Amino acid sequence: MAVPTSRASEKAQVHIDASLCDGCGKCIDVCKDFGLELVDERMPSAIPSQEAMTTQKAKIKETTFVGCFACGHCMAVCPRMAISINGKTLSPNDLFRLPTIRNKANYEQLLTLLQRRRSIREFIDRKVEPEIIEKILDAATTAPMGVPPSDVNVLVFDGKEKNRKFAEDFCTLLKSKRWLVSAWFLALMRPFWGKTNDELFRKFIRPLVDVYISAMDKGVNVINYDAP
């Protein structure tokens, strides 16, 4: 099974159904909150003359690293469906079946896909169908989450008019903050952020801001290229 990537700041609730757990330990291996452990549990024998048996069960530790960050990996790898994670943006309803291994791209196919990608920021003047946007968003939800908590929001501008409006607003913001790349401000900051950052601002960021503003003033959208 698999889950989409979950990102949010509060802790999630972990529930383990001990009657389903067979103590395989897979959930413990994948939990990077180190919040799960296997503990011995005495089970009464079904046969009265026999002694109680010891079996292992997954349990939530009393003290955890940062608290469950709802990566969902334990829930996805548990072969007995014994774990449920609720909270943040995740619940057991988010579990979905992995595509079959036969549909897996091999190394050459994946490399071909990456190598054929070409980004020249010129766009066909054609509306992007909502189904394609949904597919892109579905793919985006599988991105690695990085160090939690790390909320990520995706904003979709469906149409080049909205993209142009965003670019204009962004340009207005750049103009109001232009003093951040002025000679006096960079000279003031240099002792604090050092030569490397100073050069970055002088040689890259300031020229970029100048290009953005002058092009937009001429009606040429070099911020998001009127993408559809």
Ligand code: SF4
């Ligand atoms: S993966 Fe599931 S069955 Fe295995 S120890 Fe964890 S909760 Fe139990």
Ligand code: SF4
């Ligand atoms: S969801 Fe992630 S962090 Fe939470 S208990 Fe499971 S593996 Fe650990």
